[in-house]
Amino acid sequence: VRKYVPADDIYAIAKVRDTQHLDGEVLEQLVNLAKVNIKKRIQANTINSKSDIKLNLSNEELSILDPNFSPNNFTELNIAIVNAYKLRREQFYNLKNQKTA
Numbered sequence: 001v002r003k004y005v006p007a008d009d010i011y012a013i014a015k016v017r018d019t020q021h022l023d024g025e026v027l028e029q030l031v032n033l034a035k036v037n038i039k040k041r042i043q044a045n046t047i048n049s050k051s052d053i054k055l056n057l058s059n060e061e062l063s064i065l066d067p068n069f070s071p072n073n074f075t076e077l078n079i080a081i082v083n084a085y086k087l088r089r090e091q092f093y094n095l096k097n098q099k100t101a
Contacts, residue, residue: 001034
């Protein structure tokens with residue numbers, strides 16, 4: 001319980017600093033609070049790790065226009081398609097601007 005519940009929260013619930021002699025309803029409340037804190041930590045870690053993976057993949061220059069491109073997963077394929085579209089769009093507007101200039 002001490003690992004997942006801050007000392008101030010333990011003192012607020014149990015009215016004591018020492019958790020060794022707790023039992024009954026107070027201990028049950030602290031265990032429930034620890035479970036909630038564990039779930040929050042897990043959710044925060046999974047959200048961060050997913051966003052880190054997406055950021056790392058989007059920073060790479062993957063494109064289906066590259067002849068050596070072979071996707072490892074569906075996300076890489078999606079990123080490569082989007083990057084190819086962006087490149088074609090940029091080329092189109094560059095040509096359009098050159099013709100009008």
